[in-house]
Structure formats: C-alpha cells, structure tokens
Amino acid sequence: MRFTRTRSVVSRRVALVRSAAAAATLAFASAASFAAGPTLLNVSYDVARELYKDINPAFQRAYKQQSGEDVKIEQSHGGSSKQARAVLDGLEADVVTMNQASDIDVLATRGKLLPADWAKRLPNNSAPTTSVTVILVRKGNPKGIHDWADLARPGTSVVIPNPKVTGNGRYTYVAAWGSVLKAGGTPAQARELVRGIFANVPVFDGGGRAATTTFAQRGIGDALCTFESEVNLIEAEFGDGFEVVYPKSTILAENPVAVIDKVVDKKGTRKEAEAYLKFLWSDEAQEIAARHQLRPRSPALLARYAKGFPKVTTFTIDEFFGGWTRAQKEHFDDGGIYDQILAAAKK
Amino acid sequence: MVLSRALHKRYSVLPGFDLALGFTLLYLSFIVLIPLAAAFLKTFTMSWPAFWDAVSSPRVVASYRLTFGASFAAALVNAVFGLVVCWVLVRYEFVGKRLIDALVDLPFALPTAVAGIALTALYSGNGWIGRWLPFKVSFTPLGVWLALTFIGLPFVVRTLQPVLEDLPKEVEEAAAILGATRLQTFRRVILPVLAPALLTGFSLAFARALGEYGSVIFIAGNLPFVSEITPLLIITKLEQYDYAGATAIAVVMLTSAFVLLLAINGLQAWTRSRQGRG
Numbered sequence: 001m002r003f004t005r006t007r008s009v010v011s012r013r014v015a016l017v018r019s020a021a022a023a024a025t026l027a028f029a030s031a032a033s034f035a036a037g038p039t040l041l042n043v044s045y046d047v048a049r050e051l052y053k054d055i056n057p058a059f060q061r062a063y064k065q066q067s068g069e070d071v072k073i074e075q076s077h078g079g080s081s082k083q084a085r086a087v088l089d090g091l092e093a094d095v096v097t098m099n100q101a102s103d104i105d106v107l108a109t110r111g112k113l114l115p116a117d118w119a120k121r122l123p124n125n126s127a128p129t130t131s132v133t134v135i136l137v138r139k140g141n142p143k144g145i146h147d148w149a150d151l152a153r154p155g156t157s158v159v160i161p162n163p164k165v166t167g168n169g170r171y172t173y174v175a176a177w178g179s180v181l182k183a184g185g186t187p188a189q190a191r192e193l194v195r196g197i198f199a200n201v202p203v204f205d206g207g208g209r210a211a212t213t214t215f216a217q218r219g220i221g222d223a224l225c226t227f228e229s230e231v232n233l234i235e236a237e238f239g240d241g242f243e244v245v246y247p248k249s250t251i252l253a254e255n256p257v258a259v260i261d262k263v264v265d266k267k268g269t270r271k272e273a274e275a276y277l278k279f280l281w282s283d284e285a286q287e288i289a290a291r292h293q294l295r296p297r298s299p300a301l302l303a304r305y306a307k308g309f310p311k312v313t314t315f316t317i318d319e320f321f322g323g324w325t326r327a328q329k330e331h332f333d334d335g336g337i338y339d340q341i342l343a344a345a346k347k
Numbered sequence: 348m349v350l351s352r353a354l355h356k357r358y359s360v361l362p363g364f365d366l367a368l369g370f371t372l373l374y375l376s377f378i379v380l381i382p383l384a385a386a387f388l389k390t391f392t393m394s395w396p397a398f399w400d401a402v403s404s405p406r407v408v409a410s411y412r413l414t415f416g417a418s419f420a421a422a423l424v425n426a427v428f429g430l431v432v433c434w435v436l437v438r439y440e441f442v443g444k445r446l447i448d449a450l451v452d453l454p455f456a457l458p459t460a461v462a463g464i465a466l467t468a469l470y471s472g473n474g475w476i477g478r479w480l481p482f483k484v485s486f487t488p489l490g491v492w493l494a495l496t497f498i499g500l501p502f503v504v505r506t507l508q509p510v511l512e513d514l515p516k517e518v519e520e521a522a523a524i525l526g527a528t529r530l531q532t533f534r535r536v537i538l539p540v541l542a543p544a545l546l547t548g549f550s551l552a553f554a555r556a557l558g559e560y561g562s563v564i565f566i567a568g569n570l571p572f573v574s575e576i577t578p579l580l581i582i583t584k585l586e587q588y589d590y591a592g593a594t595a596i597a598v599v600m601l602t603s604a605f606v607l608l609l610a611i612n613g614l615q616a617w618t619r620s621r622q623g624r625g
Contacts, residue, residue: 162569164583164586165582202486203486206565206569206579210565217468218467218468218485219472220472328587333589334584334587342572343406343572
C-alpha cells in the first residue's frame with residue numbers, strides 16, 4: 001500500500017518533469033519556426049476549415065520550391081461576420097478568405113484596413129471559387145419540390161439558417177428573390193415568394209451546420225436550403241436519404257479573398273500573403289477546391305469535375321441587389337424587408 | 348455609531364484591511380466595472396430616440412418577455428425541485444449518493460453548447476424523450492425554459508446544501524415532540540431557516556438564465572416573436588455592425604437584471620430579519 005503510494009508520487013513527479021520538458025521543447029520549436037520564415041494568419045469562415053487544411057500544405061510546398069522560403073500558415077475559422085468583427089477589433093489577419101463580400105467590405109469601410117476597391121485587385125471579383133445555393137429534399141422527393149416556388153406552398157416545411165446571423169441564410173433569401181427577377185418578375189412578386197417561403201420555416205438555426213443537423217438528424221422539414229458545397233458532406237455524414245434539387249435559377253455564391261494591407265505592411269508579409277492568394281487560382285489549388293465541391297474558376301477543371309457541378313442558371317448579388325453591402329442594408333438590417341416580411345407573417 | 352465603528356476598523360485585530368479592500372476594488376474594476384461602464388458609454392453614442400427605437404421595437408419586446416419569463420419560470424422550478432434534490436442528498440444515505448451529488452455540478456462544467464445540442468436531440472419530435480410527449484418541446488418557448496432549467500439547477504442545490512446540513516435534526520425532533528405535524532414542521536421550522544438560502548439560489552439561477560446563450564440557441568428554434576431570446580437579438584445587431592444598438596439592448600438587460608436582483612436581495616434581508624425576530 002505504502003509502496004504504491006510512494007511510487008505514484010514519484011511517477012507523478014516524473015510526469016511533471018516530462019511535461020515541463022515538453023513545454024520547453026514546444027516553446028523552442030515555435031521559436032525556431034518563427035525564425036525560419038514568416039507566419040501568415042488566414043482568417044476564414046467556418047466551413048472552409050477542411051478546404052484550407054488541404055490547400056495550406058500545397059502552398060507551402062509550391063512556395064518553398066519557387067522562393068526557397070518556408071512559410072507558416074495559421075488558420076482561424078468561425079462565422080464569417082464574427083471573423084470580420086474579430087479582424088476589425090484587432091485580430092492581425094494577413095489575409096481574409098470569406099464567403100460573402102460584405103464581410104470584407106466592412107474591413108475597408110469601417111476599419112480602413114484595405115482599399116475599398118479590394119475586389120478589383122484579383123481576377124473574378126477576387127473570388128477563386130464559387131458555390132450555388134441548392135435545395136436538399138428527402139429521398140424520392142415526396143413533396144415534389146422542383147423550384148423555389150414549391151417551397152412557398154402551404155403545408156411545406158423548409159429549414160433555412162437564420163438570415164439575420166448567417167451568410168447561408170442570406171444567400172437562400174437572395175436566391176429565391178433573384179430567381180423571380182431573373183424570370184422577368186417584379187420585386188413585388190419576389191417579395192411575395194420570399195414571404196411564402198419564410199412563413200414555412202419551422203426553425204431558424206444559428207448556423208448552416210446546425211440547420212443541417214435539424215433537417216438531417218432531427219427529421220424536421222421537407223427541404224433544406226444550403227450550399228452545393230455542403231451536400232457531399234451531408235451525405236457522407238447522414239447517409240444518402242436525400243436528393244439535391246437545382247432550382248431553375250439560383251445565386252452564385254462567390255467566396256472572396258483579400259490581403260489586409262494594414263497588417264501585411266506592418267508585419268512585412270505582403271510578398272508571401274499575395275503569393276498565397278494568387279496560389280488559390282493555380283491549377284493545384286483549384287483542383288483541391290473542386291474536390292471539396294467548390295466550383296473552380298478554371299474552365300478546364302470545371303469541365304473535368306462537371307459531374308459534381310451540373311449546369312444551372314445563376315445570377316450574382318451585383319446583378320439584382322447592387323452588391324452585398326446594399327442588400328444587407330435594404331433587406332437584412334433591422335427594419336429591412338426581411339423584418340417587414342416576418343412581422344407581416346406574424347400578424 | 349456607524350462612523351465610530353468605521354474608525355475602529357482601522358485598529359481591527361484582523362490586519363490587511365487596506366490592502367484587501369484596495370485589491371478588491373482594483374480587481375472588480377478590471378473584471379466587472381470597466382467592461383460594464385464601457386457598455387453604458389457605447390450607448391451614449393446614440394441619440395435618445397435611436398436608443399428608444401433599438402430597445403422597444405416589438406421584436407425586442409417579445410424577446411424580453413420570453414427571456415425574463417422563461418428565466419423566472421426556470422428559476423422557480425429549480426427552487427422547488429432543487430430543494431427536493433438537496434433534501435435527498437443531505438438527509439438520506441443510499442447507494443450512489445456521491446455519484447448523484449457529482450451529477451448536480453455537471454451543468455456547471457458542461458460547455459453550454461453541448462448541453463443545448465443534447466437537450467435538443469432528446470426532446471425533438473424524433474428524440475428519445477420527445478417522441479413520447481404529446482406536445483413539442485424543442486424549437487418552442489418550452490425548450491427555452493428547459494435549457495434554462497438545466498443550467499440553473501446547481502445554483503439552488505449548492506446554496507441550499509450547507510444550510511440544510513447545518514440544520515440540527517434535534518430541532519425537528521423538538522417540533523414533533525411539541526405536537527407539530529410533519530407539514531407544520533416543514534412549513535414553520537425548516538422552511539424559514541432555508542428561505543434566505545433558497546432565495547439566493549433562486550436569484551443566482553435567475554441571473555444565470557437571463558444571460559444564457561449557448562445552450563438556448565440550439566433548442567429555441569429562434570422564431571421571431573415566438574422563441575427569440577434577447578441575447579440572440581444582441582448578436583443580430585452585432586451581425587449588422589450595429590455596436591451601439593447591441594449595447595443598448597444589453598444595457599436594458601443589465602439594468603433590469605440589476606433591479607430585479609436588488610429586489611430579491613431586499614426580500615432576502617427582510618426574511619432574515621423576520622426570522623431573527625421570530
């Protein structure tokens with residue numbers, strides 16, 4: 001009895017010494033890597049975690065070959081707007097990779113961290129990849145949902161993440177609204193359609209993945225609106241009890257990226273940060289993105305992965321809404337059209 | 348009288364008063380006062396009508412009703428059932444008592460999001476518990492209440508426990524010998540002693556519930572005017588970079604919570620003084 005006790009004290013001490021040693025090594029290691037090359041911080045949106053886990057090592061290899069320099073890349077992920085606020089509040093991001101342009105616009109307008117015309121500095125509106133908002137229905141499509149209008153039918157229930165707090169929800173809203181305009185309809189008709197759809201929402205989850213859980217696991221709703229890029233993941237996680245419906249037209253969700261001038265100039269990492277973003281347009285990175293079910297910009301790669309990306313009529317936020325900043329103000333800010341629609345539905 | 352006592356404090360047998368008080372003030376300033384003052388300051392960037400608009404729109408008012416109502420109901424239920432749990436833990440010996448005792452603290456330690464997701468799964472229409480219930484719990488105000496009850500439980504149990512442990516059995520025996528029925532003993536002997544602690548536990552659970560976000564957000568369903576809690580509307584304001592609007596709602600929450608807690612404290616002082624007299 002006594003013997004074991006002494007032994008446990010000794011072993012505890014050994015463990016203590018060991019962990020101290022480990023901590024010291026760790027400190028050394030990070031100091032060493034700091035000395036070896038610059039570190040980039042990529043502040044990104046939530047569901048891009050898996051994507052950049054694959055892209056970063058590819059960039060590091062490519063950049064090492066090209067310039068001989070080792071670059072360390074740190075990632076930060078969270079809700080897109082939450083991340084933008086963190087950068088505004090002083091998180092030193094060398095680059096931001098978001099899923100909505102307004103989350104970078106705000107860094108320019110409110111924070112003056114980069115010029116307002118940041119989107120023009122890289123090709124394709126500074127968005128290396130895109131996705132589209134699609135409708136996920138239960139296997140066999142028992143409710144016969146084929147287009148946005150079917151979601152507005154009474155007796156249909158559709159899960160959409162909260163547009164007030166999620167980009168995913170906002171994209172769904174503008175997709176439905178824009179589809180009416182694209183077909184030659186009036187804003188009044190668009191509003192009527194959106195009102196009908198949102199009156200059928202039983203749960204407004206606070207995130208895209210939470211909405212997926214509500215639909216796939218809790219069995220709530222006849223349909224879920226989400227990005228095409230989420231569909232494979234949903235099927236991998238929850239089985240193949242679902243079908244994807246491509247509406248007649250939908251929004252092209254662009255995932256914009258930008259170098260934060262104020263940070264890279266202070267840290268002296270502009271060269272590496274710009275190379276990192278440029279790499280996102282390289283064949284290698286575009287292929288990684290395609291494998292993550294994000295539509296690549298490269299036509300050749302889009303053709304090669306065409307099976308995963310059916311042709312669909314799309315429109316951009318600029319086409320019908322005058323950009324995200326204006327859409328946010330008119331539709332989603334307090335007292336905006338989205339609030340009016342919900343308040344009317346309540347009465 | 349008060350003054351002379353204050354002067355005497357200087358020569359207290361307990362040394363270190365100045366140092367301790369200085370540290371307390373500094374600590375409280377950094378942890379509590381300065382952040383709260385900053386919230387109030389931020390709202391001063393708004394004009395009065397803008398402030399009023401932000402805090403009194405119908406949607407926000409509906410959320411106050413839900414947040415305060417559900418928090419109050421949750422604290423009330425916890426006061427009753429927390430007392431029962433505490434009674435069982437203090438008064439009886441049984442197998443697995445330590446385990447149950449430890450379980451009570453779980454809501455303290457569990458990340459609130461985990462609790463929220465677990466409760467949502469259990470009580471949704473196809474969940475283990477939800478499927479047997481004739482009414483909906485997840486994604487309704489009832490779900491909000493459930494989550495708030497969960498996180499509030501330890502506050503009541505842990506504040507009552509030491510008081511109940513200190514209550515000598517002899518007092519109850521005396522009451523019984525003097526002819527009191529069991530109910531009379533409980534109402535006139537035990538409850539008055541427990542009342543101040545019960546109120547403390549209640550107000551702690553209530554205050555905790557007011558600010559809760561993580562667990563509620565998953566189970567509420569967040570339907571405007573129906574199951575949106577006030578903290579969600581604060582997040583909503585932040586989402587549109589309306590920092591002032593967000594802090595305006597926060598200030599209303601803070602002020603009303605403070606007033607309510609003050610009232611409960613007053614009530615507590617009153618019961619204590621009554622008890623002293625009786």
